[in-house]
Amino acid sequence: MKRIYFSSFSAIFLLSVFLSGCNQSTSSEKSGESEGKKLTVGVTMLSMQNEFIVNVSDEIEKKAKELGVELITVDAERSALKQIEQVESFIAQKVDVIIMNPCEVEASSPAVTKALAAKIPIINVNSETTAKPSAFIGSDDVESGRIAMKFIAEKLGGKGNVVMMHGYMGQAAQIKREQGAREVLKQYPNLKLLAHQTGEWDRAKGMALMENWIQSYGADINAVFAQNDEMGMGAVKALTDAGLKNKVIVVSIDAIPDALQAVQKGTLDATVFQNAEQQGAKSIETAVKIAKGEAFDKEILIPFQLVTKDNLAKFMK
Structure with missing residues (x-):
């Protein structure tokens, strides 16, 4: 009886070891598969017709390759509705993380709500929504408006007429850059805002708007604040064609290569550097941290910097 009992016990013990080994092997294989799986990030950008936005997108792509992240990048073409649909598509594709460069503060907010749900x-990245996302990577656009208008105020000695070109109405950058500019204008009662209108971040529209203002106000214009370089370059072209550029100060934001070259030539008086490289890179780095369950910063604000001929070399590549 003892012999039979021992044999049965041995058989059961060997079977359990065998099964345990199989389970460990299966578990190990699954773990390996999970570790080997690439993270997939869906990216929707405001407009790939805008040079600064393209620069941010390029940096996202560059950093994603470094980190082995698979990207699905789409262009919202300035449509908040299209952007929401793109986010819905990312949700259906079960991406790991979504990066959104919002078209509008309010209208793009449902995309955030849907993703989190x-x-x-x-x-x-770069722009905000009313709905609070998992993280925000960008800069304080109020600061950029203050920097630009402060430069104008100092150059004009606190007295003169300014026109302001808005970006795409309803977008965070447009709202906040105007806010910053108006804060400075309040400090200079003799600095008048002669006119303000949207150029929709577009160079051709900025040029056309400047041509209209030249016809309406002519030599009364002392300075132009364009909320981005694309519109600023359009304003420079219109003023140059009208023979007025040497009499009008033009300041814009982003420090894209064209703007830096214009500052070097003296046709653009100043631009405000916004760091596309850091915005793009940090958005992907944050996405990876979130996907891996690591600690991450819920807000990363990258400072703006004034660029003039005096410090231009620092920003030229």
Whole structure:
């Protein structure tokens, strides 16, 4: 009886060891598969017709390659409705994280809400929404408006007429850059805002708007604040064609290569540097941290910097 009992016990013990080994092997294989799986990030950008936005997108792509992240990048073409649909598509594709460069503060907010409801982290890059995302990577646009208008105020000695070109109305950058500019204008009662209108971040529209203002106000214009370089370059072209550029100060924001060259030539008086490289890189780095369950910063603000001929060399590549 003892012999039979021992044999049965041995058989059961060997079987359990065998099964345990199989389970460990299966578990190990699954773990390996999970570790080997590439993270997939869906990216929706405001407009790939805008040079600064393209620069941010390029940096996202560059950093994604370094980190082994698979990207699905789409262009919202300035449509908040299209952007929401793109986020819905990312949700259906079950991406790990979504990066959104919002078209509008309010109208793009449902995209954030939908992503979070689907338990997919969403990061806003460069621009904001009313709905709070998992993280925000960008800069304080109020600061950039203050920097630009302060430069104008000092150059004009606190007295003169300014026109302001708005970006795409309803977008965070447009709202906040105007806010910053108006804060400075309040400090200079003799600095008048002669006119303000949207150029929709576009060079051709900025040029056309400047041509209209030249016809309406002519030599009364002392300075132009364009909320981005594309519109600023359009304003420079219109003023140059009208023979007025040497009498009018033009300041814009972003420090894209064209603007830096214009500052070097003296046709653009100043631009405000916004760091596309850091915005793009940090958005992907944050996406990876979130996907891996690591600690991450919920807000990263990258400072703006005034660029003039005096410090131009620092920003030229």
